[in-house]
Amino acid sequence: MINEKKEKSKWQHFVDWVNGEEAIERPKKISLQKINKKKLIILIRKYIWSRRKKTALHLIMCTFACMVFIGILLHTVSTLPYFGGSTNPASNEVVERYIESGVEETGASNIVTAMILEYRAFDTFGESCILFLAVICVVMLLKKDAAEETEEEKAFDQEEENVILKKVANILTPLLFLFGCYVILNGHISPGGGFSGGAIMGAGLILYACVNGQKSVQRFFTYKTFLRINVISLLAYGILKGYSFFAGANHLPDVIPKGTGWDLLSGGLILPLNICVGMIVMCTVYGFYALFTKGDI
Amino acid sequence: MTAVNYIQNIPFFSIFLAIFGGIVTPVLGNGKTAQKVNLVIVTVIGILSAVLLVHLWQREESFTFMMGRFPAPWGNELRAGPLEALLALCFCLVMALTLTGGSRFLQKDVLPGKQNLYFTMIYLLLGSMLTLIYTNDIFTAYVFLEINTIAFCAIIMAKGSGESIVATLHYLVICLLGSGLFLIGISLLYSITGHLLMENIQQAILDLVQTGEYAFVFAVVIGMIIIGISVKSAVFPFHFMLVSAHSVATPASSGILSGLVLKSFIFLNIKMFYCVFTIDLIRSLKITNVLFVFGLMGMVVGSISALKERRIKHMLAYSSAAQIGYIYMGLGLGNHEGMVAACFHILAHAITKAMLCICAGGLIEASEGNVGINSLRGAGHRNLVAGIGFTVGGLSMIGIPLTAGFISKLYFATATIYSPQKMVITLLTLAISMILNAMYFIPSAIAIWSPVDKKAKIPKPSRAMQYAIGIFIVLNVVLGIYYAPIIDMIEIGIQLLES
Numbered sequence: 064m065i066n067e068k069k070e071k072s073k074w075q076h077f078v079d080w081v082n083g084e085e086a087i088e089r090p091k092k093i094s095l096q097k098i099n100k101k102k103l104i105i106l107i108r109k110y111i112w113s114r115r116k117k118t119a120l121h122l123i124m125c126t127f128a129c130m131v132f133i134g135i136l137l138h139t140v141s142t143l144p145y146f147g148g149s150t151n152p153a154s155n156e157v158v159e160r161y162i163e164s165g166v167e168e169t170g171a172s173n174i175v176t177a178m179i180l181e182y183r184a185f186d187t188f189g190e191s192c193i194l195f196l197a198v199i200c201v202v203m204l205l206k207k208d209a210a211e212e213t214e215e216e217k218a219f220d221q222e223e224e225n226v227i228l229k230k231v232a233n234i235l236t237p238l239l240f241l242f243g244c245y246v247i248l249n250g251h252i253s254p255g256g257g258f259s260g261g262a263i264m265g266a267g268l269i270l271y272a273c274v275n276g277q278k279s280v281q282r283f284f285t286y287k288t289f290l291r292i293n294v295i296s297l298l299a300y301g302i303l304k305g306y307s308f309f310a311g312a313n314h315l316p317d318v319i320p321k322g323t324g325w326d327l328l329s330g331g332l333i334l335p336l337n338i339c340v341g342m343i344v345m346c347t348v349y350g351f352y353a354l355f356t357k358g359d360i
Numbered sequence: 361m362t363a364v365n366y367i368q369n370i371p372f373f374s375i376f377l378a379i380f381g382g383i384v385t386p387v388l389g390n391g392k393t394a395q396k397v398n399l400v401i402v403t404v405i406g407i408l409s410a411v412l413l414v415h416l417w418q419r420e421e422s423f424t425f426m427m428g429r430f431p432a433p434w435g436n437e438l439r440a441g442p443l444e445a446l447l448a449l450c451f452c453l454v455m456a457l458t459l460t461g462g463s464r465f466l467q468k469d470v471l472p473g474k475q476n477l478y479f480t481m482i483y484l485l486l487g488s489m490l491t492l493i494y495t496n497d498i499f500t501a502y503v504f505l506e507i508n509t510i511a512f513c514a515i516i517m518a519k520g521s522g523e524s525i526v527a528t529l530h531y532l533v534i535c536l537l538g539s540g541l542f543l544i545g546i547s548l549l550y551s552i553t554g555h556l557l558m559e560n561i562q563q564a565i566l567d568l569v570q571t572g573e574y575a576f577v578f579a580v581v582i583g584m585i586i587i588g589i590s591v592k593s594a595v596f597p598f599h600f601m602l603v604s605a606h607s608v609a610t611p612a613s614s615g616i617l618s619g620l621v622l623k624s625f626i627f628l629n630i631k632m633f634y635c636v637f638t639i640d641l642i643r644s645l646k647i648t649n650v651l652f653v654f655g656l657m658g659m660v661v662g663s664i665s666a667l668k669e670r671r672i673k674h675m676l677a678y679s680s681a682a683q684i685g686y687i688y689m690g691l692g693l694g695n696h697e698g699m700v701a702a703c704f705h706i707l708a709h710a711i712t713k714a715m716l717c718i719c720a721g722g723l724i725e726a727s728e729g730n731v732g733i734n735s736l737r738g739a740g741h742r743n744l745v746a747g748i749g750f751t752v753g754g755l756s757m758i759g760i761p762l763t764a765g766f767i768s769k770l771y772f773a774t775a776t777i778y779s780p781q782k783m784v785i786t787l788l789t790l791a792i793s794m795i796l797n798a799m800y801f802i803p804s805a806i807a808i809w810s811p812v813d814k815k816a817k818i819p820k821p822s823r824a825m826q827y828a829i830g831i832f833i834v835l836n837v838v839l840g841i842y843y844a845p846i847i848d849m850i851e852i853g854i855q856l857l858e859s
Contacts, residue, residue: 081803136580142576142577143551143574144551144574151551152553152564153550154554156433157433157555160434168429181429183435185435185436189491189507190503192484192507195383196507199386199477199514200510200514203477203478203518204514206474208471290387291387294384298380298384305376308428309369311426311427311428311430312369312372313364
């Protein structure tokens with residue numbers, strides 16, 4: 064083939080290119096027979112050195128770019144308005160209404176919750192979708208297809224042998240769950256809410272799985288339950304919020320009672336929404352743990 | 361109590377329909393059911409968008425939609441005009457056709473147990489793209505930008521091979537660079553304007569420009585936001601992620617990537633120009649010139665790389681990079697006509713490139729999985745529809761009259777009249793790029809159609825793919841002949857965005 068190529072006329076080259084047989088730039092092929100070993104070693108050394116030079120050049124360029132970027136950002140931050148200042152552009156009518164009439168308009172005493180679940184609920188819906196999406200991504204990537212387990216994976220099913228650790232953890236787990244429920248249910252009254260409460264409950268599940276083995280969690284929390292909880296919570300969130308968006312945008316009368324501030328049953332839809340978000344976060348946190356360790360929920 | 365105006369609820373319905381579809385799909389059984397339901401839902405959203413488009417186009421109006429009980433600066437808001445509805449319609453149409461056409465590749469490439477999860481990603485991708493089109497709030501835009509990135513990473517990854525994971529990481533790193541810059545940009549913008557709603561930011565920016573306060577911060581903000589979005593939309597030096605993603609993803613996914621995902625980012629950029637920074641400011645800060653230069657470089661470099669390439673999927677990816685260059689060149693012209701041409705090219709390229717990806721998949725299948733252009737010899741005879749589709753798509757990319765690609769190039773060329781100082785270089789680059797396009801599409805077309813004697817045993821092309829490619833070809837020609845109403849819709853849409 065190589066000898067034939069040399070005799071080709073320019074026209075033949077063109078015809079080959081049109082036929083797609085010859086690219087303008089062919090990958091270079093080194094035929095080992097023609098090169099003696101010494102030359103090869105020199106070539107390899109040269110190659111490594113050129114690579115090193117290239118890497119060094121890349122490193123220097125990267126550092127330079129990062130330095131410039133850091134410099135620009137630091138200068139920018141130093142010229143920004145003073146954080147929390149009263150003349151800040153950010154202290155405007157938007158924040159004023161959130162603070163002054165937030166409790167009255169939403170029924171939630173915690174204005175942060177009011178902001179994320181009532182005023183800007185669409186963004187929070189997006190955030191919950193991101194969590195759902197992330198956990199589904201990890202399922203797609205890491206969930207095992209075959210049923211058999213390797214030794215390494217079986218290790219995650221084993222119970223902890225240290226009795227003290229086991230007892231303490233078993234006492235702690237229900238307490239963690241209780242605390243998680245408290246944080247979720249009181250999200251509209253006190254600091255907390257679905258995201259933080261869900262993370263606490265997820266931590267409880269992880270602790271239980273660590274000590275008693277993941278098999279024991281699978282007795283009540285299988286992949287199916289995991290999917291169902293996730294889907295039902297997100298669907299409930301979507302339907303509740305979808306209704307509230309629809310009613311709000313079309314100026315339909317508000318049928319959901321807001322309740323009085325500081326009561327457990329206040330804040331309209333915020334309490335059920337917090338529960339939904341909490342369930343999603345719990346599943347996500349535990350799902351990540353289970354998939355990254357054993358590769359199965 | 362006022363009567364409910366259902367037309368105005370369409371953007372909200374379409375976004376929620378897409379997201380609900382995504383939420384329900386994981387428990388919906390196997391991949392085939394998921395695909396059927398997906399087709400129905402995407403079609404329904406497409407029909408809704410068409411209704412919205414006709415309504416808004418006839419009345420030449422746009423409206424804002426309050427997401428929730430609280431009006432805009434306090435709550436979230438959507439905004440819809442003819443341009444937004446047109447893009448939504450185009451996205452739904454292309455997505456439905458691409459997934460139908462590529463359904464067999466999908467069933468082959470994606471593991472059976474994970475096919476319904478793939479469709480979850482498709483739904484959420486569609487939901488996020490619709491939100492990016494309709495949103496009037498930059499923070500919502502950021503949240504859904506993230507959904508878009510993660511969902512698309514999963515779509516590339518769905519094949520599960522080592523190569524696809526490398527390509528996903530490549531895509532993820534570049535995309536996160538873009539999102540990071542965008543996020544820093546909006547947080548700085550919030551601290552100097554105090555708003556997240558586009559209209560209010562625009563008002564605050566106009567005041568800031570008059571007083572000259574925070575000039576440096578503002579320059580950083582504008583740079584970060586525009587660069588961030590441009591990086592995500594694979595503008596010239598960042599187009600390599602496109603190549604690695606294209607070559608490993610299943611044909612439907614690569615069609616969606618260069619046909620739709622990149623376009624939603626470009627539209628976000630257009631929205632930033634008109635609704636946040638105002639086009640006069642962008643022009644006076646010479647942002648358009650920067651985009652113009654990168655667009656031109658992308659056009660030439662992308663085409664030359666495609667010319668050097670011997671693998672068909674890589675060639676299409678480089679060609680996408682070149683076409684993104686065209687769009688940025690249109691934005692960079694900085695005048696109304698250039699913007700119209702860029703928007704038209706968004707549609708034309710979405711239709712053409714999605715078709716080319718599906719056809720390339722069909723041709724590769726007909727050549728026993730070989731991707732080299734020389735091994736595709738005679739593939740057009742074995743899979744006739746894919747061959748015709750590939751040829752029509754190639755002609756449209758080159759810009760032969762009667763195809764969609766010709767119209768956008770015609771409008772790009774006419775738009776240069778309004779920017780005389782950029783006229784010569786634009787026309788020259790257009791000419792060079794068109795010749796280069798021809799130089800890499802014609803050899804592949806010849807290879808496909810050259811006669812081959814031996815009859816290889818290959819699977820018969822599926823009916824669904826034939827229909828999808830047929831509709832794509834018809835759409836392409838229709839867009840190339842009856843372009844006047846589309847151009848009219850885009851013009852009205854841009855005027856409404858500007859006001």
